Each structure stands twice: as structure tokens, then as C-alpha cells.
Amino acid sequence: MRRNPYYLLFRDLLGGLLITLKTLFRKPVTVEYPRERVKVYPSFRGRHALVRDPETGDARCVACLKCVQVCPSRCIDVKYEIDEKTGARIMTQYNIEALRCIYCGYCEEVCPVGAIVLTEYFEYSVRTREEAFFDKEKLLKNWDEFIAKYTEKVYTNKFWNLKGIPDVLKPAPKRKQLEVPVKRG
Ligand code: SF4
Numbered sequence: 001m002r003r004n005p006y007y008l009l010f011r012d013l014l015g016g017l018l019i020t021l022k023t024l025f026r027k028p029v030t031v032e033y034p035r036e037r038v039k040v041y042p043s044f045r046g047r048h049a050l051v052r053d054p055e056t057g058d059a060r061c062v063a064c065l066k067c068v069q070v071c072p073s074r075c076i077d078v079k080y081e082i083d084e085k086t087g088a089r090i091m092t093q094y095n096i097e098a099l100r101c102i103y104c105g106y107c108e109e110v111c112p113v114g115a116i117v118l119t120e121y122f123e124y125s126v127r128t129r130e131e132a133f134f135d136k137e138k139l140l141k142n143w144d145e146f147i148a149k150y151t152e153k154v155y156t157n158k159f160w161n162l163k164g165i166p167d168v169l170k171p172a173p174k175r176k177q178l179e180v181p182v183k184r185g
């Protein structure tokens with residue numbers, strides 16, 4: 001039997017209108033950003049920062065170069081000097097090309113001293129490539145800006161204590177979570 005072509009047209013049209021009608025009364029899944037904001041979960045991978053040690057006031061980095069080796073984008077570059085007295089490495093330059101970063105979080109996961117993090121700060125944009133090149137000073141400034149708005153008393157990053165990894169397999173500082181006390185001005 002041959003159906004009237006208008007039948008199909010009206011069936012589909014009515015079906016579509018019914019879906020629209022139902023959706024009108026549902027709670028929207030989107031938000032009106034920036035007036036409304038969604039909660040950013042701990043361990044969200046946003047803007048890079050070098051953790052400023054509250055005791056020394058400088059970066060925690062010990063120039064082990066693990067982050068450089070693990071970074072799949074090859075966008076981290078670290079330079080260091082050797083302390084003549086102690087033989088320890090002293091980080092002198094730390095650079096990240098943020099435009100090449102894929103925000104995998106491997107750098108913060110592998111760092112034995114919790115020195116590099118991807119903060120929960122995501123509202124940043126740049127106008128030039130140079131602005132997306134973060135050097136040591138910029139990375140420390142990123143940390144200061146992030147922590148100034150941090151509401152908890154202590155900062156810990158979820159990547160510093162991943163579930164499922166036995167304590168004995170973690171580097172010594174990671175066995176006791178590398179907490180950063182948040183000082184208020
Ligand atoms: S998040 Fe991944 S890609 Fe980005 S700097 Fe760290 S290791 Fe490299």
C-alpha cells in the first residue's frame with residue numbers, strides 16, 4: 001500500500017516537536033558561563049605552576065630531570081648547576097612551552113618532590129606564543145596566583161599519592177604526602 005507522503009512529513013515533524021516540548025521542561029545540562037560556574041574537581045589539570053616551598057620561598061625542584069624525560073610532548077626544559085660544596089643539583093632554569101603540552105599530568109605524577117603541578121586554574125588565555133612560554137619566574141607566579149585563591153589550609157595534589165601504588169614503590173618524600181601549608185597574607 002502506498003502511503004501519503006504528507007503522512008511521513010507530519011509524523012517526523014510532530015516527533016521532533018514533541019522532543020522539543022519535553023526538553024523545554026528539563027533541567028539544562030549547560031551553564032551560563034561566566035555568570036555560572038561548574039565545580040572544578042581536585043586534580044583537574046589546568047595551568048602549570050612550580051610549587052613555592054613555604055620554608056625556602058623558592059621552587060622545590062631538585063633538577064632530577066624526571067619530568068623532562070617523561071613528558072610525551074618534549075615541552076619541558078630544565079637547566080641546573082652543581083653545588084661545589086654539597087654536589088647537589090641546583091635548578092637554574094625551568095621552561096615549559098604550554099602550547100605543546102597535552103595536559104597528561106605525567107610531570108606532576110613522576111616528580112619525586114612534588115615540585116611541578118597542573119593547578120586547578122583554567123581561565124587563562126594568551127595573545128602571542130611567547131606568553132604561553134612559562135619560565136621559572138612565571139611558573140612560580142602561577143603558583144602564587146593559584147594558591148592565593150585556594151580556600152583549604154593545606155594543598156595536596158591527587159597525583160602525588162596515586163591509588164593502587166604501594167608505598168614501598170613510591171620515592172621517600174612521596175610516602176608521606178607532600179603537603180603544602182597555605183599561608184594567608
Ligand atoms: S602535562 Fe604532560 S605534556 Fe604537559 S608538561 Fe606535563 S608531562 Fe608534558
Ligand code: SF4
Pocket residue numbers: 060061062063064065066067068078107110111112113114115116
Ligand atoms: S621531576 Fe620534579 S624535581 Fe625533577 S626536574 Fe622535574 S620538577 Fe624538578
